[in-house]
Amino acid sequence: MVKTILLIVAVITVLGLLLALVLYLVAQKFKVEEDPRIDEVEKAMPGANCGGCGFAGCRAFAEAAVKAPNLDNNYCPVGGNEVMAKVAAILGQEVKAKAPEVAVVRCNGNCEARPRVNDYDGMASCQVKAALYSGDTGCAFGCLGCGDCVDACQFGALSMDPATGLPVGDEEKCTACGACAKACPKHIIEIRPKGPRGMKVFVSCVNKDKGPVARKACANACIGCGICEKTCTHAAIKVDSFLAYIDPALCKLCRECEAVCPTGAIHGLNFPKALDKEAIKARIKARSEGNTPSVAKNKADAPSGASPSEAK
Amino acid sequence: MGGVHPHDSKISRECAIEPLPLAPVVYISVAQHIGAPSVPVVAVGDKVKVGQVIAEPGGFVSAFIHSSVSGTVKSIGPRADLAGRPSIHIEIEVEGDEWLEGIDTSDKLITELPEDNKATIEKIRLGGVVGLGGATFPTHVKLSPPPGSKCERVIINGCECEPYLTSDFRTLLEKGEQVVVGAAILKKVMGDVPCTIAIEENKPEAIAHIQEVIAKLGYQGIEVMPMKMRYPQGGEKQLIDAVMHRQVGSGALPISVGAVVQNVATALAVYDAVQKGRPIVDNSVTVTGECFPKQANLLVRVGTPLKYIVDYLGGVPADAAKIISGGPMMGRAVANLDAATVKGTGALLFLTEQQTRRAPEGNCIRCGKCADACPMGLEPFLLNKLSRNGDVEALEANAAQDCIECGCCLYSCPAHIPLLDIIRQGKGAVLGAIRARAAAAKAAAEAAKAAAEADKK
Numbered sequence: 001m002v003k004t005i006l007l008i009v010a011v012i013t014v015l016g017l018l019l020a021l022v023l024y025l026v027a028q029k030f031k032v033e034e035d036p037r038i039d040e041v042e043k044a045m046p047g048a049n050c051g052g053c054g055f056a057g058c059r060a061f062a063e064a065a066v067k068a069p070n071l072d073n074n075y076c077p078v079g080g081n082e083v084m085a086k087v088a089a090i091l092g093q094e095v096k097a098k099a100p101e102v103a104v105v106r107c108n109g110n111c112e113a114r115p116r117v118n119d120y121d122g123m124a125s126c127q128v129k130a131a132l133y134s135g136d137t138g139c140a141f142g143c144l145g146c147g148d149c150v151d152a153c154q155f156g157a158l159s160m161d162p163a164t165g166l167p168v169g170d171e172e173k174c175t176a177c178g179a180c181a182k183a184c185p186k187h188i189i190e191i192r193p194k195g196p197r198g199m200k201v202f203v204s205c206v207n208k209d210k211g212p213v214a215r216k217a218c219a220n221a222c223i224g225c226g227i228c229e230k231t232c233t234h235a236a237i238k239v240d241s242f243l244a245y246i247d248p249a250l251c252k253l254c255r256e257c258e259a260v261c262p263t264g265a266i267h268g269l270n271f272p273k274a275l276d277k278e279a280i281k282a283r284i285k286a287r288s289e290g291n292t293p294s295v296a297k298n299k300a301d302a303p304s305g306a307s308p309s310e311a312k
Numbered sequence: 313m314g315g316v317h318p319h320d321s322k323i324s325r326e327c328a329i330e331p332l333p334l335a336p337v338v339y340i341s342v343a344q345h346i347g348a349p350s351v352p353v354v355a356v357g358d359k360v361k362v363g364q365v366i367a368e369p370g371g372f373v374s375a376f377i378h379s380s381v382s383g384t385v386k387s388i389g390p391r392a393d394l395a396g397r398p399s400i401h402i403e404i405e406v407e408g409d410e411w412l413e414g415i416d417t418s419d420k421l422i423t424e425l426p427e428d429n430k431a432t433i434e435k436i437r438l439g440g441v442v443g444l445g446g447a448t449f450p451t452h453v454k455l456s457p458p459p460g461s462k463c464e465r466v467i468i469n470g471c472e473c474e475p476y477l478t479s480d481f482r483t484l485l486e487k488g489e490q491v492v493v494g495a496a497i498l499k500k501v502m503g504d505v506p507c508t509i510a511i512e513e514n515k516p517e518a519i520a521h522i523q524e525v526i527a528k529l530g531y532q533g534i535e536v537m538p539m540k541m542r543y544p545q546g547g548e549k550q551l552i553d554a555v556m557h558r559q560v561g562s563g564a565l566p567i568s569v570g571a572v573v574q575n576v577a578t579a580l581a582v583y584d585a586v587q588k589g590r591p592i593v594d595n596s597v598t599v600t601g602e603c604f605p606k607q608a609n610l611l612v613r614v615g616t617p618l619k620y621i622v623d624y625l626g627g628v629p630a631d632a633a634k635i636i637s638g639g640p641m642m643g644r645a646v647a648n649l650d651a652a653t654v655k656g657t658g659a660l661l662f663l664t665e666q667q668t669r670r671a672p673e674g675n676c677i678r679c680g681k682c683a684d685a686c687p688m689g690l691e692p693f694l695l696n697k698l699s700r701n702g703d704v705e706a707l708e709a710n711a712a713q714d715c716i717e718c719g720c721c722l723y724s725c726p727a728h729i730p731l732l733d734i735i736r737q738g739k740g741a742v743l744g745a746i747r748a749r750a751a752a753a754k755a756a757a758e759a760a761k762a763a764a765e766a767d768k769k
Contacts, residue, residue, distance in 0.1 A: 117648065118647055121668070121669075122670070122730065122733060123673075123730040123733045123734070125733075127737055128730070128733045128734070128736075128737060131733075131736055131737060131740065132395070132644070132733075133395035133396050133397070133644070134392070134395055134396030134647060135396065138396075140392070140397055140398060209390075213390075
């Protein structure tokens with residue numbers, strides 16, 4: 001009895017050792033050399049696999065980052081500067097700090113400003129709706145309201161506001177991965193620098209129709225009047241095909257454009273104080289009459305004259 | 313293969329074609345055909361006459377556009393089309409009905425065919441003739457097959473397989489002689505090949521009338537073929553299969569199997585352009601629907617605002633929920649009634665809430681009805697899944713680009729899945745990928761050529 005047991009133990013042990021040897025030899029023969037840094041980089045990544053960097057996932061990003069000669073074209077928007085600093089440390093490379101970015105919805109055609117002109121009863125998808133026609137409002141450029149961007153967001157940063165029918169972004173949750181911007185068939189969502197303490201000014205409209213047409217479709221539309229362009233002392237605003245665009249790199253957050261915009265298409269976000277239109281208009285008037293108080297000195301509205309590109 | 317059998321609902325079949333009085337102002341789009349938009353050649357303030365060229369082709373695949381009225385050009389600029397998208401329109405204020413000299417507006421039938429085929433094709437081009445079956449593909453391009461391909465049969469498409477539509481049927485009955493002469497012209501241009509006029513069996517009067525006309529005019533090699541009722545019998549590839557028993561391959565043109573298909577209304581336009589020197593300035597439009605009080609087949613000048621047509625017939629009925637331009641299967645809902653008609657506008661259909669309501673979407677029960685119904689032999693249930701996942705490679709492998717958007721899958725789906733809407737997205741993605749590939753290949757070839765030339769130097 002004892003003999004049988006010992007025999008079985010011996011046979012199994014020998015068999016195990018033999019198989020282990022075979023496995024070892026095969027593993028040696030077909031060994032794939034992999035840079036150990038890929039695993040390290042992957043570990044440092046946020047692991048959201050969102051594709052915001054332009055690669056299929058965090059692993060693919062890690063492989064590309066290890067292979068690339070420098071990190072100029074590889075940036076994880078979700079992890080931001082913190083994660084990129086870790087990645088750079090692992091790879092022994094330099095990385096330029098980028099200003100944090102955030103998704104901005106450039107349409108403010110709410111239900112009151114932009115009345116419905118027909119009823120859409122098709123599939124609840126912006127892509128499908130955009131392929132069929134211009135949408136259920138008079139504006140052929142604005143938000144279609146089916147929420148493709150909300151579905152695309154993996155971070156729960158977007159939600160549809162039932163009162164306005166427009167998507168609302170949560171800047172705390174937004175990682176600027178750009179999935180919503182890609183999902184929007186009307187290209188309404190833009191990834192813009194977050195700005196110092198979140199403060200930013202942008203044109204919340206993408207309508208390229210002539211003024212009267214745009215105005216008829218939506219009371220809040222940019223009509224391309226160009227007053228903002230004339231008012232801006234930093235050359236940050238350009239009007240192209242009846243649509244103004246504020247370059248975030250040049251904008252000094254003085255909010256003069258916001259004050260003079262006749263339709264309210266220019267929005268300022270996260271400013272500590274409400275916009276005092278009259279004060280700003282008086283300031284512009286005084287400047288045009290000759291005595292020119294420098295804009296940057298006006299600390300009430302422009303915090304330390306910081307532009308987003310200079311911010312941390 | 314495939315197809316569905318919706319009720320034909322041709323309630324306007326007894327209404328003779330009547331000319332619509334001129335609208336006070338027309339808006340003529342410069343992008344009313346497949347291909348490059350035309351380029352306006354008139355300026356604001358110009359006086360134009362009926363049949364005068366107001367826009368010239370913007371490329372080889374493009375068409376002439378003629379004024380449909382006489383009057384003054386008021387403006388040239390963007391205006392919302394049927395789908396609400398802005399496109400360039402030429403606005404003309406109507407001041408009368410003065411035709412350009414040289415256009416024969418009499419009813420006299422000219423049966424002698426012109427000798428020179430090249431001159432005939434040039435006349436068709438100058439007449440701005442495009443395929444009036446719905447695709448509005450420039451006809452002169454279709455009649456100039458690429459070298460190496462040979463036409464073996466001209467098919468005149470009189471199927472009108474979409475429910476409700478009756479304008480082709482009325483054209484066959486009222487302008488049968490002209491259509492047959494047009495068919496004879498097309499037949500001669502393509503090298504005196506046999507010609508088939510295909511008419512669905514639900515139009516026995518038209519079949520009998522056209523047979524009579526052919527016998528009376530004495531053209532050889534033109535025959536009428538009664539077709540089984542089925543949607544989409546009038547689809548180009550489906551019709552070639554039914555008439556010639558040949559299948560057009562994926563991505564291939566009908567000429568690859570020796571077929572040229574033209575619509576009945578196009579044959580009439582060819583007759584007008586070649587024999588009368590009369591370009592396309594009007595087309596017949598069916599205005600119908602159970603809830604619409606006055607059914608009609610109207611001869612409408614190109615660029616007439618839809619609202620004017622509807623008001624002429626008594627306005628939009630109170631219970632109409634949706635207005636469709638075209639038939640109920642392939643037509644598009646009209647987003648604004650201020651839009652104007654184009655050459656390809658074949659019908660205005662009024663449907664009630666009950667007729668258009670979509671049932672809530674259910675889950676696929678894998679019954680395969682969509683695959684049975686697809687006239688192109690595709691698998692809509694599979695394309696639906698791939699399209700939702702955005703798998704462009706697999707979509708192309710499963711021939712999503714061959715979808716003709718006939719809507720049979722959606723019509724037959726018991727779970728009311730919006731198959732067509734979703735597959736159209738996938739088809740668009742595949743066509744985009746194919747175009748990108750072609751552009752990349754072209755750029756690479758040009759770069760290689762430039763490099764070779766640089767080497768020579």
